[in-house]
Every structure is written in structure tokens, then in C-alpha cells.
Amino acid sequence: MPQCEIIAIANQKGGVGKTTTTLSFGVALAKEGKKVLLIDADPQGDLTTCMGYYEPDDIPVTLGTLMEYSMLDKTLDNKDYILHHKENVDLIPSNLDLSSMEMSLVNAMSREYTMKNCLQELRKDYDYILIDCMPSLGMITINALASADKVIIPVEAQFLPAKGMSQLLRTVNKVRKQINPNLKVEGVLITFVDKRTNLSKATYQQLQENYGSMVKIFDTQIPRTTKMAESTASGKSIFNYDKSGKVSEAYSLFTKEVLENEQERNKNAIAKVR
Numbered sequence: 001m002p003q004c005e006i007i008a009i010a011n012q013k014g015g016v017g018k019t020t021t022t023l024s025f026g027v028a029l030a031k032e033g034k035k036v037l038l039i040d041a042d043p044q045g046d047l048t049t050c051m052g053y054y055e056p057d058d059i060p061v062t063l064g065t066l067m068e069y070s071m072l073d074k075t076l077d078n079k080d081y082i083l084h085h086k087e088n089v090d091l092i093p094s095n096l097d098l099s100s101m102e103m104s105l106v107n108a109m110s111r112e113y114t115m116k117n118c119l120q121e122l123r124k125d126y127d128y129i130l131i132d133c134m135p136s137l138g139m140i141t142i143n144a145l146a147s148a149d150k151v152i153i154p155v156e157a158q159f160l161p162a163k164g165m166s167q168l169l170r171t172v173n174k175v176r177k178q179i180n181p182n183l184k185v186e187g188v189l190i191t192f193v194d195k196r197t198n199l200s201k202a203t204y205q206q207l208q209e210n211y212g213s214m215v216k217i218f219d220t221q222i223p224r225t226t227k228m229a230e231s232t233a234s235g236k237s238i239f240n241y242d243k244s245g246k247v248s249e250a251y252s253l254f255t256k257e258v259l260e261n262e263q264e265r266n267k268n269a270i271a272k273v274r
Helices: 018-031 046-050 063-071 097-106 111-125 139-147 162-178 199-211 226-232 246-273
Strands: 005-009 036-041 090-092 128-133 150-156 184-193 217-223
Touching: 005 018, 005 139, 018 036, 018 046, 018 128, 018 150, 018 184, 018 226, 018 246, 036 046, 036 063, 036 111, 036 139, 063 097, 063 111, 097 111, 097 139, 111 128, 111 139, 128 139, 139 162, 150 162, 162 184, 162 199, 184 199, 184 246, 199 217, 217 246
Parallel strands: 005 128, 005 150, 036 090, 036 128, 150 184, 184 217
Antiparallel strands: none
């Protein structure tokens, strides 16, 4: 079985499509035959809710529970905390309990590695683990970056994504230097694109000019549609809710782009060895 990749979907700015991207990308990977685990690393539990678990605070065992047990050097059976979604992806849910974990981590031993320790045993069961990060750069997000092999950064198509991007890239570099030397930025995904305006084109150009030499800006862009907003309230991914729509097509193309980039890197790595 190929090595599992852990990808954090991160941006400290809220409302840029992190949760939508995590779910849509995860389901698209499953459609490509991959075994996928999604992790809701946000106390608001938006990913959990979007997957149809409308009362996240009633879920007895969540990511917060798992991390708490890890800090106490106790174990949980994965059947107690992994939920199986009908679209062939699994979920470790989250709720407000994760907020208290943020405080608990401050005084924990090896605090940056708590989530990584939780996920280590799960890597053998999945091809991809996607982490939906909270809109902050606190200890939970640092834990996600310490666990991840790669980061995908969704950025809304607007004029001022640069300031937040700079802060996030500085954090990624700091994590790489001090905690996780293998962490890479997979790329920037532009979301909520309105093709009727020139704003998305301007955003793409701005990102290319400011960051194109440092990170990949994905060719695929995710359009803004009402169907996407409706799907998040339905407990279904966009593929189930509007399978022939523009957003479904865009996330399929984005997933293929990620997989093709990965294949190209693997080929280059093999060529170098030879």
C-alpha cells in the first residue's frame, strides 16, 4: 500500500472555503479509489455538521477526546471515534470540547506532537488524511501542521489575500524549522470565483506576483455558486448534491491536478535515484 499522506487545509482567515474544500477534496479522492480520513480540527465542528452530524456537541467521542487520551497516555479503539460517511470517507468529528484542549496543550509535554501521536497508528489504514484546520494559528493548528506532510491553502478571490498569506507562510516556515522539517506547501487554491468579474483574474495575478516563486498556485479555481452553500446544509458533499454542476467539476479537476503533481514528483524522485 502506498504511504499515507496527511494534508492540512489551512488559512487563519475564516470563510475561504476550508471546510468545503476538505469535504469535496476528500470525496473526490475517494472517487479516485483512495481510502480517505477527514479530521475536523475546528471546535465549531463545521465539517462534522456538513457531513450530516447536526448535533456535534452530542457526539461522545471526538478529536478532543482522542487528544486528551493521548496526553494521558491512554488509548481508544478507533471504532469509538471514527464515523463512516455514506460517500466512502471516514471522519474524526469535533465539537466545542476541542476549545478546552487548546488550553490544555499549553502545559502539555511535547505539546506540538499530540495530534501527530494520535494519527500515527491510523496512517496504515488510509491513503490520505485531510485535516480541516480552524481559522487561527493557535496550538490546534500548530498540531495539525506538525502532523501534516503538506498544506493546501484555500484563498478567496478578493483583492487582499496577501497579508494573511504572509502570516500563514511564516508560520509554516517556523513549523518546518522547529517541529516538522518535512512539511511542504502543496499549493494555493483560489475559491469563490465569480467568472462575471475580473476579480478572480486579479487575485490570481496578485498571488503569482507575490508568491508564485515560493508556492504553486493551482490552475483549477473553485466557482462561487448557490448550490455549494445549499450542499453544506444538506449533510452531503457537492458531488452528491449537484454531481454535474460546476463546483463538482472544479473539485474533480483540482483533485486530478494534485494527483498528477504527486505522480510527477514521484517520477522525478525515481529518476534522481537512478
